Amino acid sequence: MINELKAYMQxxxxxxRQVSAQLDVSPSVVNQYLKGNYPGDIKNLESSIRAxxxxxxxxxxxRHTFPYVPTPKSRRALDVIRYAHLENDISxxxxxxxxxxxxxxxxxxxxxxxxxxxxTEPTYTAKVLLREICIRLNLSEKGSLHDxxxxxxxxxxxxxxxxxxxxxxxxxxxxxxxxxRIHDKAGVGLVLAGLPRLLMNMRGRNSEHAxxxxxxxxxxxxxDRLEKExxxxxxxxxxxTDEFNGxxxxxxxxxxxxLNKLLRGxxxxxxxxxxPIDQNIITQxxxxxxx
Numbered sequence: 490m491i492n493e494l495k496a497y498m499q500x501x502x503x504x505x506r507q508v509s510a511q512l513d514v515s516p517s518v519v520n521q522y523l524k525g526n527y528p529g530d531i532k533n534l535e536s537s538i539r540a541x542x543x544x545x546x547x548x549x550x551x552r553h554t555f556p557y558v559p560t561p562k563s564r565r566a567l568d569v570i571r572y573a574h575l576e577n578d579i580s581x582x583x584x585x586x587x588x589x590x591x592x593x594x595x596x597x598x599x600x601x602x603x604x605x606x607x608x609t610e611p612t613y614t615a616k617v618l619l620r621e622i623c624i625r626l627n628l629s630e631k632g633s634l635h636d637x638x639x640x641x642x643x644x645x646x647x648x649x650x651x652x653x654x655x656x657x658x659x660x661x662x663x664x665x666x667x668x669x670r671i672h673d674k675a676g677v678g679l680v681l682a683g684l685p686r687l688l689m690n691m692r693g694r695n696s697e698h699a700x701x702x703x704x705x706x707x708x709x710x711x712x713d714r715l716e717k718e719x720x721x722x723x724x725x726x727x728x729x730t731d732e733f734n735g736x737x738x739x740x741x742x743x744x745x746x747x748l749n750k751l752l753r754g755x756x757x758x759x760x761x762x763x764x765p766i767d768q769n770i771i772t773q774x775x776x777x778x779x780x
Contacts, residue, residue, distance in 0.1 A: 490535045491523060497542055512537050557596040558726040560719040562711050566593045569709040573678040574601065574651040579669070579704050581691065582682040584711030587746035589719075590682050594655050601651070608655045615664040622652070622671075638667060645675035658683035658690060662698060665691065669701055685710075714743035727752050728766065736768055740775035751775055 498508055505523070509516040514534070521527040522534060557563075566582055570593075573580035584590055591608070598606045605625045609618070619637040620630045628640045654660070654668065665681075672679040681687060691702040720738045723745065725731050741748035754774040759766045 490538055491525065493542060494538055495523065497545065501545075511541055557592055557599075558723050560589070560722045561716060562719050563589055563593040563596070566590070566709055566711065567597055569707045570594070570597045570651075570653070570680050572707055573680050574604075574649075575678075576706065577649070577672075577676050577678045578706035579672060579679045579681070581687070581705050581708040582680065582711065583685050583687050583708070585713040586684065587744040588711045588713075588715055589745040590711065591655055592745075594653055594680070594682055598653065603648070603650050605650060605652045606655070607653070609657060609659045611659050613659055613664065614661065615667045618660065618664045619667065634667070638671065641671055642674045645671065645677050648675075648677065651678040651680065653680045654682065656683050657681040658687040660690070662690065662693075662701075665698075665701060669704055672704075685713075715745055715748075716743075719745070720748060723748055724752070727756075733766070733768065733771060736771055740771060747778060750778055754778070 494508070497503070498505075503511075505519045506516045509519045512519065512534075514537070518527065518529065518534065522531075527534065559567075569580045569582060572578065582590060582594075594606065598604050605622060607618070607621050607625070616634055616637075619634060619641065622641050623630045623637055626641060626644050628637070628644060630637070632640075652668065652671070657665075660668075668679055668681075671677070681691075688708070690698075691705070692698055693701075717738055720741060720743065721731065721734045724734050724737045737748060737751065741751055751771065751774060754777070755766050755771050758770050758774055764770075
């Protein structure tokens with residue numbers, strides 16, 4: 490077990506202090522255990538270590554349980570992304586939460602390595618955004634907004650690269666305008682994806698940002714719910730059967746994120762109880778999901 494814990498720490502680049510926090514013990518306990526001279530209850534400690542490693546393994550399995558599945562909506566979104574890349578244009582992808590926007594964006598990034606992909610947060614400003622792009626391009630993060638912007642433009646000119654910004658609805662107008670300028674001056678493609686309010690941010694409440702929105706070549710709205718064929722494709726790819734398509738469509742509310750949680754929970758419940766997935770498992774787990 491000592492070697493397993495050491496391997497875990499090395500793989501995830503964790504210190505003894507970080508691991509001790511995960512195990513809810515003092516750093517000295519971890520230190521003594523790794524040296525093989527822990528004087529306490531080794532059986533109890535190793536039980537905690539085993540549980541920790543099991544949780545980590547399950548999380549890794551979870552991340553790979555549901556690979557990207559091409560659905561009608563995601564295929565159309567990929568076409569819009571590809572257009573922006575090939576034509577060095579600006580594309581906009583909007584839609585309600587849980588429709589698979591992020592998964593689709595990441596699938597394009599997986600297919601095409603010549604992409605700068607950034608997932609923004611509510612704290613993003615124009616300066617934070619430029620710093621993130623500089624990091625991706627191995628440029629200095631120091632200097633003014635103008636300095637960073639110019640360095641990015643010079644690095645991207647003639648590269649045919651694509652910038653993809655996920656959750657772009659968080660970006661203030663200045664950040665959006667900065668991206669437009671980089672697109673214009675460097676001649677690279679730009680994809681902005683986010684919730685429907687991104688569209689309002691691009692236009693402005695009183696159309697005061699009309700010039701910014703006018704630069705968009707394509708806008709694809711994924712709407713506020715997945716179509717039946719989208720749900721069916723995701724369900725069949727995961728369960729290798731169409732037996733539960735109707736029930737899953739009913740229980741997930743046409744939401745990809747909810748479907749993902751429902752499938753994950755149903756599979757886990759079936760495994761724990763050593764029984765095949767059936768309608769009862771799906772129904773029971775759906776009732777535990779937060780609506």
